[in-house]
């Protein structure tokens with residue numbers, strides 16, 4: 052005989068609270084009505100992103116409630132010197148009987164930015180999971196097929212030191228430039244895109260560190276700590292380190308994103324990854340490192356640069372502040388081009404270290420300069436004289 | 441990965457931390473805390489190689505459940521009473537979540553521990569996850585639940601409404617002011633460690649009891665990230681405790697953060713759980729019972745008290761007082777009653793209480809009916825437009841409350857209301873602890889000590905001021921709480937969707953104008969104001985006016 056224990060649970064019952072069950076005002080109003088979508092219909096991305104971070108210029112009738120010690124709250128527009136249309140209009144004033152209306156949405160050009168990658172949680176976890184799965188699979192396959200045994204001694208040292216050193220660039224910028232900047236921009240669209248960029252960097256840094264760990268296990272002569280000494284004291288790296296640190300010191304969040312993704316990455320990041328590591332590895336018997344480094348290259352070239360372009364295109368074409376923004380962006384371009392080119396040149400000794408030599412440093416740098424100039428032209432900015440150095 | 445390789449991976453990624461040689465990172469946030477003696481504490485480490493697939497797997501479960509809920513016609517069993525209150529909750533919560541993400545950089549320069557920064561960056565992206573997954577849940581409700589009004593205008597509503605303003609503290613407090621006060625004590629040590637259990641565990645349980653099993657799926661998934669965030673906070677707190685000079689600040693910040701979280705979170709979640717449910721089984725735990733277990737026992741007794749030996753001064757008095765408010769002073773009941781008094785200024789439909797509800801309240805909170813029963817009977821009587829005005833204008837012995845300048849919940853436990861004149865303006869506070877927060881804690885000096893990094897309470901903190909003297913129909917239009925026929929209100933004091941039974945702007949137009957209690961208070965002479973205060977604190981419970989003679 053079986054006995055059932057009486058369980059006390061709530062009893063669901065038929066409520067008919069389903070869309071369409073009745074007719075009444077708003078019964079069919081099933082889209083978010085507080086923002087204007089970029090295209091005719093709002094995207095899923097817009098629905099989960101737009102307007103989560105408020106702005107007292109359109110809604111937010113009572114204003115920000117908590118401030119820093121200087122009384123400024125929320126996300127001050129002055130945290131960048133760039134401007135989007137509407138920026139100079141004052142925040143609507145509130146007083147007894149003022150009402151709560153602000154300017155019509157969006158009130159500010161900043162709110163027109165949309166991340167072309169349409170990143171939100173679903174996309175970002177899928178993308179990054181696929182990347183780490185792919186990298187793991189590649190390393191496992193290489194291990195099983197004894198692919199690392201084909202590496203010559205010089206190449207082993209090259210990977211342990213120089214590919215290893217790059218992890219520090221990614222980690223430093225990922226944390227202290229990108230994650231830091233996610234507090235600074237005036238809209239949720241900017242700050243979410245910047246957070247995703249930050250995670251790409253930090254993931255890539257860890258990809259390189261864990262790859263380094265696998266190589267330590269697999270290759271007897273591989274020194275898993277050499278990357279630290281290289282980063283700390285190898286003269287070939289100190290220029291890059293100096294400029295990377297300098298980037299994290301930028302106060303203006305737009306300048307930080309611009310200098311990192313529009314100047315540093317084309318002139319140094321792609322130079323090192325695409326024109327050195329990716330070119331040299333196959334000739335030195337290494338088919339694995341390019342897949343790890345290629346994942347980071349893909350993050351940048353096809354996703355992070357993509358949102359960065361969209362963000363700055365809007366600003367250089369701004370209906371009110373186009374000239375103002377171009378002037379500043381051109382200044383930033385000149386400043387950071389000089390610094391990044393000088394740093395790129397300090398990397399040059401790396402080109403002669405592998406047994407099988409990659410294409411010449413100068414050729415790689417020229418290709419980087421061309422790509423950089425084209426990027427600037429797309430953004431309606433001038434190629435700085437510093438590039439001719 | 442094997443356990444050994446996980447351990448090795450954790451160790452390996454420590455090699456990523458490096459200190460600058462040539463240029464310091466920018467320092468944008470200040471703190472009055474110091475970390476000169478702190479030992480570096482190891483937080484929980486997260487290797488992204490396992491983190492991303494783990495989160496993706498959690499997502500798959502959440503989105504699988506969402507599809508299942510729609511295919512299985514979940515909304516045929518969802519209680520409208522419950523889902524209406526979600527219009528408020530889900531309008532608030534994505535902002536605190538994203539603000540937690542934005543708060544993380546406040547700790548980069550102020551807490552000198554590079555190993556911690558990594559955990560903070562991962563918390564950042566977790567919080568992006570929480571914010572967007574919750575927006576997505578709201579979108580699904582909007583598309584599939586019978587009444588999309590209030591969901592469809594969610595974020596505009598939240599930003600314009602006084603309930604939104606109450607909830608917004610739970611976000612803005614994370615991202616401004618002294619970096620440690622904000623991003624560590626207020627956010628992590630109190631909001632996450634003490635209150636996420638009621639938010640993300642108690643609330644979902646109640647949702648399930650009301651036919652909604654999607655909200656639990658989403659919020660349990662969110663809650664599963666919290667232990668890492670709590671661990672980040674704990675590591676920072678132990679570092680802060682190492683410097684004696686921080687103890688006074690920690691004491692201040694725990695008092696403020698504890699009391700503000702109690703005022704704000706217990707007001708909202710308490711109301712959802714007690715007044716938003718149809719589940720009146722006697723076995724079901726009341727909010728007070730849950731609070732006692734999760735907050736008093738698990739947080740206070742098990743987490744905070746053991747920290748006393750490291751020199752942490754715990755606000756025992758305020759913890760007992762919060763319990764006293766919930767158990768003896770009817771805090772949650774007073775708040776729910778106020779929400780419903782002011783239904784017309786909001787953006788969801790608020791169901792009245794029935795005999796079955798009365799019975800449950802009397803069982804769980806003996807004496808409830810004598811205090812609140814008559815008012816709820818009036819609420820039902822006045823719920824459909826029938827020649828009378830909304831309840832706030834009718835004679836039901838309810839004195840419209842002053843609003844607390846600090847927590848922005850009205851001063852509902854009448855006997856506790858205090859006033860202060862600040863910069864020539866009279867402010868009211870729901871409790872002495874809220875007066876202290878404004879007048880003493882959020883100041884550039886504290887107990888004689890310079891606190892130049894402490895934040896400020898800013899903004900137009902009394903909502904009613906903005907609309908002083910306005911006709912109510914214009915107030916509601918200005919805020920945008922109107923349905924697509926241009927006149928039916930988004931909010932209703934009942935659940936009947938028959939258009940003939942719904943309130944419209946025409947009904948509001950004939951009501952008396954809105955009067956700001958704070959503007960009126962400031963227009964009084966000193967004597968009048970003292971007399972007003974003396975009568976106010978003799979009022980209540982349930983908003984009753986003070987008896988005519990003392």
Ligand SMILES: [Fe+2]
Pocket residue numbers: 537540566567570662
């Ligand atoms: Fe969260």
Ligand SMILES: [Fe+2]
Pocket residue numbers: 540567632665666669
């Ligand atoms: Fe959290």
Ligand SMILES: [Zn+2]
Pocket residue numbers: 703844845846847848849869870871874
């Ligand atoms: Zn208060």
